Amino acid sequence: MAGKTIVVTSGKGGVGKTTTVANLGTTLAKKKYNVVLLDTDIGLRNLDVVMGLENRIVYNIVDVIEGKCRKEQAMIRDRKLSNLCMIPAAQTREKNSITEEQMKELCSSLAAEFDYVIIDCPAGIEQGFKNAIAGADTALVVTTPEVSAIRDADRVIGLLEAALVRQISLIINRLNAKMVKKGDMMSTNDIIALLSVPLLGVVPESEEVVVSTNRGVPLVHDRSSKAGAAFRGMAARLNGESIPLDGDSRGFFGRMKRLIWD
Amino acid sequence: MAFMDDRLGQSRDFFQNTEMVLDLRNRPMRSDEISALYTRLYQKSMVRVVEVRLSDHLSFSMAGEPKKSRAAVEADGESNDCVPVIVRNTCRSGVRVVSSSDCVVLGDVNPGAEIIAEGDVIIFGNLRGVAHAGARGDQSARIWALSFEPNQIRIADLVAVPPRGAKPARGRFEIAEIRDGVIQVVSL
Numbered sequence: 227m228a229g230k231t232i233v234v235t236s237g238k239g240g241v242g243k244t245t246t247v248a249n250l251g252t253t254l255a256k257k258k259y260n261v262v263l264l265d266t267d268i269g270l271r272n273l274d275v276v277m278g279l280e281n282r283i284v285y286n287i288v289d290v291i292e293g294k295c296r297k298e299q300a301m302i303r304d305r306k307l308s309n310l311c312m313i314p315a316a317q318t319r320e321k322n323s324i325t326e327e328q329m330k331e332l333c334s335s336l337a338a339e340f341d342y343v344i345i346d347c348p349a350g351i352e353q354g355f356k357n358a359i360a361g362a363d364t365a366l367v368v369t370t371p372e373v374s375a376i377r378d379a380d381r382v383i384g385l386l387e388a389a390l391v392r393q394i395s396l397i398i399n400r401l402n403a404k405m406v407k408k409g410d411m412m413s414t415n416d417i418i419a420l421l422s423v424p425l426l427g428v429v430p431e432s433e434e435v436v437v438s439t440n441r442g443v444p445l446v447h448d449r450s451s452k453a454g455a456a457f458r459g460m461a462a463r464l465n466g467e468s469i470p471l472d473g474d475s476r477g478f479f480g481r482m483k484r485l486i487w488d
Numbered sequence: 489m490a491f492m493d494d495r496l497g498q499s500r501d502f503f504q505n506t507e508m509v510l511d512l513r514n515r516p517m518r519s520d521e522i523s524a525l526y527t528r529l530y531q532k533s534m535v536r537v538v539e540v541r542l543s544d545h546l547s548f549s550m551a552g553e554p555k556k557s558r559a560a561v562e563a564d565g566e567s568n569d570c571v572p573v574i575v576r577n578t579c580r581s582g583v584r585v586v587s588s589s590d591c592v593v594l595g596d597v598n599p600g601a602e603i604i605a606e607g608d609v610i611i612f613g614n615l616r617g618v619a620h621a622g623a624r625g626d627q628s629a630r631i632w633a634l635s636f637e638p639n640q641i642r643i644a645d646l647v648a649v650p651p652r653g654a655k656p657a658r659g660r661f662e663i664a665e666i667r668d669g670v671i672q673v674v675s676l
Contacts, residue, residue: 377581380598384580420598420616422578 229260231333231343232464233362235386237378239349241370242399245435245445247346248276249454250366252444253461255310259341262301263312264333266358267348268323271315278305278442279312288316291328297335306447321354333361351385359386364393366426370400371412380421395426397460402431425471427460429453572607579603579617586623599639608632618642621664631664636673646671 234247247263255261265273268288274280285300290313297313304310316323336343347358359365365386369379379396386394398414405411418425432453438445445454459469572590579585579593581600591605594612601617603609608630609621615633620642622629627644641648641664648664648671661676 377599381581381600384582387577387580420596422596 228334229337229339229341229343230364230464231337231345231362232364232366233345233347233359233391234366234368235347235355235358235382236349236368236375237351237382238369238375241368241375242429242435243349243368244273244276244346245439246366246368246397246399246429246457247273247344248444249446249457250461250464251310251312251342251344252304252307253446253458254342254344254465255304255307256446257461257465258309260309260339261311261342261344262336262340263310264336264343264345265312265315266329266345266354268315268319268321268354269317270348271317273312273346274302274314275442276439277312277444279314280442283314286314286316287332288319288323291324291332297332321348321352321357324357326357326360329357329360331361351382355382355385356389359389359391362391364395365391366395366397367421367423368397368399369417369421371398371402371406371417373412376412376417376420383421383423394423396421396423397426398428400431401428426463427456428471429456572610573605578613581617597633597638605629615641627666633662633664634660636662636664641671643671 232250234243234250236243244265244267251261251263263273263277264287265271266287267273271286274283279302282302285295287300289295290297290300300313301311302314304312333343333345343361345358345362348354367379367383367386369375383394396418398417401414402411406413414425414428430452432451434445434448434451435453438448438451445451446457448454459471462469572592573585573587575585575591575593575595578595579597579601581598584602585591585593585604587603587605587607589605590607590610591603592610592612593603596613597603597611597615597617597619599616602620603611603617604620604623606622606624606626606629609619609632611619611631611633613633614635615631615638617638618640619631619633619638621631622644625644629643631641631643636650638650643664643666646666646669662673663676664671664673666672
């Protein structure tokens with residue numbers, strides 16, 4: 227059976243697409259699925275940095291598409307998990323050096339071998355975005371609780387619907403529960419009411435994310451991290467398991483309370 | 489064809505760089521005829537055929553990106569028939585719906601979307617984007633929505649923005665119309 231191809235996109239830059247790709251990919255690989263991460267942000271690659279694999283790059287996605295190497299040669303295996311690998315983007319080329327048709331072909335050939343193909347989409351809605359979504363059957367739209375990010379997410383969802391992507395879900399990143407309580411930040415419900423797509427998960431704002439990105443080790447390797455727990459919940463939901471959404475954003479006391487109530 | 493070339497030559501300035509709707513409701517044409525006409529018009533005087541009407545409820549767009557998402561718009565009839573454009577899903581940012589009569593949206597209109605109708609605009613959902621009723625100058629046109637929190641509303645040649653800081657009342661039908669020369673929003 228062919229695997230799932232998932233594109234992680236947002237429209238606006240800096241909302242956490244690459245972090246999401248790295249963490250979801252790592253979580254799924256930890257569950258013993260074969261996962262390949264595909265960086266399509268040609269010219270501005272950084273998935274390799276987040277994964278801590280920058281110094282192992284020999285070939286990249288453009289080399290694979292142009293036939294300069296086999297796709298197995300461009301795949302870089304993760305340092306910890308042998309069933310996780312990534313294909314980096316080219317840094318010295320441009321977004322239009324590949325076409326949508328070529329991406330479709332690459333995605334379907336990867337989906338035949340792997341359980342999950344996760345595509346890191348560039349910011350914007352130009353050629354790079356069109357390439358990234360061409361081969362995907364599922365889309366995860368990442369947004370932060372800011373008006374500008376939500377506006378862009380709305381536009382991107384419209385474009386995904388027009389491109390006939392079957393399944394679209396939402397990830398809300400960097401939610402600050404304290405600010406929501408004070409009424410200074412849009413709440414999860416406000417965002418869902420506006421965007422009207424199903425929610426996959428909410429990632430709380432956390433300093434750990436910055437640390438893990440700089441160290442090049444995905445957050446989910448750290449068992450105690452709350453943001454990591456959010457990513458684990460999302461991966462499980464992506465996998466078809468039903469896990470309540472509330473568990474992600476509540477603190478220690480919330481969890482205790484639930485234990486007592488249940 | 490020869491007659492058309494002649495006419496185009498005579499009134500070159502009139503046709504220069506315009507857009508055209510090819511109406512084939514009374515005279516069906518083969519697809520190669522349509523494409524020949526299209527290239528001829530474009531080469532001769534930069535006329536772009538933007539839309540071809542085949543029958544009353546069937547039309548397709550020749551140029552530009554599809555303005556409406558798939559199957560969104562049911563019919564684009566003539567205004568004297570009063571066939572409204574019906575959009576059956578949420579209008580997201582970047583969507584622009586233009587209607588030559590009324591326009592009915594069965595869903596929300598999100599910020600960044602534009603609904604432009606020559607008649608009324610009726611929205612069964614929240615209006616958060618831009619709505620323009622009476623686009624051809626009809627001052628009696630109205631905008632109906634379940635909730636008003638728009639970027640801007642326009643009726644005929646008037647423009648209104650919501651008062652700053654006003655919280656919209658949810659869940660009731662509201663209407664924007666022109667009263668005494670200004671746009672006012674009243675609840676039903």
